[in-house]
Amino acid sequence: MVVVGIESTAHTASVGVVDESARVLAVASDMYRPPRGGIHPREAANHHVELFPGLVTRALEEAHARPTEVDAVAFAQGPGLGPCLRAGATVARTLALVWDRPLVPVNHCVAHLEIARAMSGLDDPLLLYTSGGNTQVIAYGSGRYRVLGETLDIGIGNFLDKLWIELGGTFPGGPALEAEAKLGQELLALPYSVHGMDVAFSGMLTAALAQSARGAARTDLAYSVETTAYAMLTEVTERALAHRRKEAVVLGGGVACNERLRGMVRAMAEGRGAAMFAPERRMCVDNGAMIAWTGYLALGEGLSVPIEASGIEPRQRTDRVGAPWRRAGTAGA
Ligand code: ATP
Numbered sequence: 001m002v003v004v005g006i007e008s009t010a011h012t013a014s015v016g017v018v019d020e021s022a023r024v025l026a027v028a029s030d031m032y033r034p035p036r037g038g039i040h041p042r043e044a045a046n047h048h049v050e051l052f053p054g055l056v057t058r059a060l061e062e063a064h065a066r067p068t069e070v071d072a073v074a075f076a077q078g079p080g081l082g083p084c085l086r087a088g089a090t091v092a093r094t095l096a097l098v099w100d101r102p103l104v105p106v107n108h109c110v111a112h113l114e115i116a117r118a119m120s121g122l123d124d125p126l127l128l129y130t131s132g133g134n135t136q137v138i139a140y141g142s143g144r145y146r147v148l149g150e151t152l153d154i155g156i157g158n159f160l161d162k163l164w165i166e167l168g169g170t171f172p173g174g175p176a177l178e179a180e181a182k183l184g185q186e187l188l189a190l191p192y193s194v195h196g197m198d199v200a201f202s203g204m205l206t207a208a209l210a211q212s213a214r215g216a217a218r219t220d221l222a223y224s225v226e227t228t229a230y231a232m233l234t235e236v237t238e239r240a241l242a243h244r245r246k247e248a249v250v251l252g253g254g255v256a257c258n259e260r261l262r263g264m265v266r267a268m269a270e271g272r273g274a275a276m277f278a279p280e281r282r283m284c285v286d287n288g289a290m291i292a293w294t295g296y297l298a299l300g301e302g303l304s305v306p307i308e309a310s311g312i313e314p315r316q317r318t319d320r321v322g323a324p325w326r327r328a329g330t331a332g333a
Pocket residue numbers: 009010011079080108109112130131132133134155156157158160161172173174175178253254255256257258259284285286
């Protein structure tokens with residue numbers, strides 16, 4: 001079985017190809033990088049529309065698959081930026097029509113979780129999903145992924161991106177801040193905002209910018225922001241691990257690329273006798289393979305849709321969609 005996945009929820013246009021064992025046969029991606037400031041949805045969508053034809057060709061070549069060998073086409077239905085989602089959905093509908101194959105809508109957040117889980121080989125871990133727009137602690141229960149805790153304001157990645165841009169950098173900020181943080185020496189005081197299993201970042205953004213205006217070094221700011229924000233995430237993950245009595249935590253989403261976050265969650269998990277897994281970096285950031293793999297799981301449950309029912313869902317939440325393939329597994333509720 002060969003499934004093609006189309007990802008276009010935000011900055012990245014990506015086409016992935018996987019087989020029934022979650023083997024990644026190909027990923028062809030291109031990220032829209034605004035010359036300055038944050039992402040303008042229509043400009044990102046224009047980028048995707050221009051790039052997709054070449055990405056589809058490249059992915060099929062890399063997978064050594066002919067269109068006649070493709071069994072289904074999956075696409076990210078939401079959440080995401082409307083114009084960007086529409087660009088990917090249009091490509092997916094066209095391919096499904098032309099190739100005469102089932103079309104499978106996929107939730108982008110669930111796709112981050114499923115590819116991370118597949119790569120981990122773990123059946124029922126706690127999941128820490130940290131990306132641009134999302135920051136959630138998640139566990140599976142009774143047919144769907146349940147959000148145990150999340151950000152009360154902005155996603156951790158958007159927070160890092162915004163801070164970096166305000167400090168004079170360009171999008172994406174996460175990787176640049178990671179490099180800068182390695183040079184930091186002084187831990188500056190920043191608001192530590194944990195509320196039960198939820199977190200918040202906008203107060204830290206304001207405080208960090210105020211420190212910057214008072215002359216704090218960018219390296220120290222980066223170091224302090226990473227230390228404080230990742231400690232918050234580690235704390236809520238530990239609380240969820242303890243309450244849910246999980247034996248493993250799996251990281252997913254773009255911010256899971258971060259070495260510091262990986263290290264802090266690993267140390268916490270190992271201290272509790274639990275396992276920790278983070279996928280290779282190209283599977284943490286937005287990619288078509290995670291959409292293809294989740295599409296494969298959904299197809300097994302008969303979740304393909306006719307073209308006319310394949311509308312995008314810009315606000316579709318992780319816990320608003322089912323994960324019926326999990327019922328068939330050994331994972332309990
Ligand atoms: P979402 O899943 O919420 O829709 P997204 O679509 O914005 O998120 P992802 O590719 O999952 O995109 O994550 C992108 C985010 O990851 C960006 O905010 C980026 O700065 C951040 N990021 C990438 N690499 C790193 C890193 N090494 N350290 C910290 N953050 C990182």
